Each structure stands twice: as C-alpha cells, then as structure tokens.
Amino acid sequence: KAGVTQTPRYLIKTRGQQVTLSCSPISGHRSVSWYQQTPGQGLQFLFEYFSETQRNKGNFPGRFSGRQFSNSRSEMNVSTLELGDSALYLCASSPGLAGQDTQYFGPGTRLTVL
Amino acid sequence: DQQVKQNSPSLSVQEGRISILNCDYTNSMFDYFLWYKKYPAEGPTFLISISSIKDKNEDGRFTVFLNKSAKHLSLHIVPSQPGDSAVYFCAAKAAGNKLTFGGGTRVLVKP
Numbered sequence: 001k002a003g004v005t006q007t008p009r010y011l012i013k014t015r016g017q018q019v020t021l022s023c024s025p026i027s028g029h030r031s032v033s034w035y036q037q038t039p040g041q042g043l044q045f046l047f048e049y050f051s052e053t054q055r056n057k058g059n060f061p062g063r064f065s066g067r068q069f070s071n072s073r074s075e076m077n078v079s080t081l082e083l084g085d086s087a088l089y090l091c092a093s094s095p096g097l098a099g100q101d102t103q104y105f106g107p108g109t110r111l112t113v114l
Numbered sequence: 115d116q117q118v119k120q121n122s123p124s125l126s127v128q129e130g131r132i133s134i135l136n137c138d139y140t141n142s143m144f145d146y147f148l149w150y151k152k153y154p155a156e157g158p159t160f161l162i163s164i165s166s167i168k169d170k171n172e173d174g175r176f177t178v179f180l181n182k183s184a185k186h187l188s189l190h191i192v193p194s195q196p197g198d199s200a201v202y203f204c205a206a207k208a209a210g211n212k213l214t215f216g217g218g219t220r221v222l223v224k225p
Binding site: 004006031033035042043044045048050055056058088090092094096098099100101102103104105106107108110 | 145146148150155156157158159160163165203205207209210211212213214215216217218
C-alpha cells in the first residue's frame with residue numbers, strides 16, 4: 001500500500017501571501033489530520049477531517065483552514081502568511097475509527113515565509 | 115499547559131544495549147498512546163502503541179509499558195542499533211483523533 005503523500009515538499013513564500021498544501025491519504029483511510037512542527041512549539045494539532053467534515057480543531061487562528069474531498073484527499077490553506085508560519089506541516093491519515101485509531105504520517109511540507 | 119512531557123531531551127546508548135525512553139502525561143482522559151520515530155525533515159514513523167486497558171505491548175525489539183496510576187509510559191528498545199538514532203516522540207489521544215505530542219527525545223546509538 002502506498003503511504004501518505006504530501007505536495008509540495010518545499011515551499012517559499014513571502015509575508016502576506018497565501019499557500020495551499022495537499023495531502024493524499026493511505027488508500028481506504030477516511031481521516032486526515034494536519035499538524036505543524038516548529039522548533040519552539042513542537043508538534044501541534046491543527047485540525048482533522050473525516051468524510052469531508054472537520055471533526056476536530058486545534059488552537060490555531062482562522063487563517064489556517066482546510067477541506068477534504070470525496071476521495072479523502074485533503075488540502076490545507078494558510079492565508080496572510082506571517083514569518084511565524086514557517087514550519088514543517090505534516091499530514092497524517094488513519095481509518096478514522098473510534099478508539100485505537102493509529103495515524104500514519106506523510107513526509108511533510110517545509111514552508112518558509114520570508 | 116503541556117499535557118505530555120518527555121523530560122529527557124537526549125539519550126546516548128551503546129550499540130547492543132537497552133534504550134529506555136520515558137514519557138509522562140497529565141490528562142486522565144487519554145486512552146491510547148503511541149510512539150513515533152522521526153528523522154530530520156521527514157514525517158514521524160509509527161513504532162508501537164498501547165491502549166489504556168493494557169500495561170504492556172511488545173513488537174520485536176520494541177516494548178511499551180504503561181503505568182496508569184503514575185500516568186507514565188516508557189519505550190524499551192532492545193538491542194539498540196545505530197539505525198535507531200533519531201528523535202522519538204510519545205503521543206496520546208483521548209476521544210477524537212487529536213494527538214498530543216511530547217517534546218521528543220533524541221537518541222544516539224554509538225557503534
């Protein structure tokens with residue numbers, strides 16, 4: 001089975017721009033979660049999508065948004081980029097079942113905001 | 115409020131010996147715990163997990179122990195190999211699919 005894929009792998013943007021990141025989950029997985037990793041804050045949960053609906057949300061401003069398509073692929077959008085948004089953005093997929101639902105991560109998208 | 119803590123930022127161990135990584139949590143609603151291994155600029159790789167109804171889970175060289183009363187879990191790697199050198203994260207979840215991560219422990223296995 002192919003793993004989680006994320007595109008692009010690297011991205012450079014300037015302050016004020018917006019960016020869209022893409023994630024394709026493992027085949028059959030219906031849940032896609034997004035995380036941000038920074039040296040200062042570590043790995044932090046952004047949000048989770050399941051069956052095209054946002055099911056859980058972390059403590060990030062509204063500039064961070066996402067969506068999920070009928071084939072479970074997901075996109076994350078960040079508007080009005082700030083320098084502090086520079087981070088590794090990770091997508092994880094899982095079957096989406098209750099209880100012991102293990103998330104598998106993609107390679108990440110490294111976003112640099114100049 | 116850091117709900118999951120890995121108090122040792124780094125660990126150095128000789129090849130062939132045991133590596134023990136520790137993790138403490140505060141949220142008693144956590145019911146599923148996972149360990150991930152991560153190399154720089156890559157996504158975390160799932161290693162092993164444990165449900166709160168168990169106190170031990172084993173998979174090859176990896177064993178995870180859970181002490182619910184102490185809100186503590188540990189990962190044992192035996193024997194340690196140079197390829198195990200990486201950053202290890204423990205993570206926990208309650209209801210829902212939000213993982214809360216510890217800060218990570220960098221492991222260096224010396225040949």
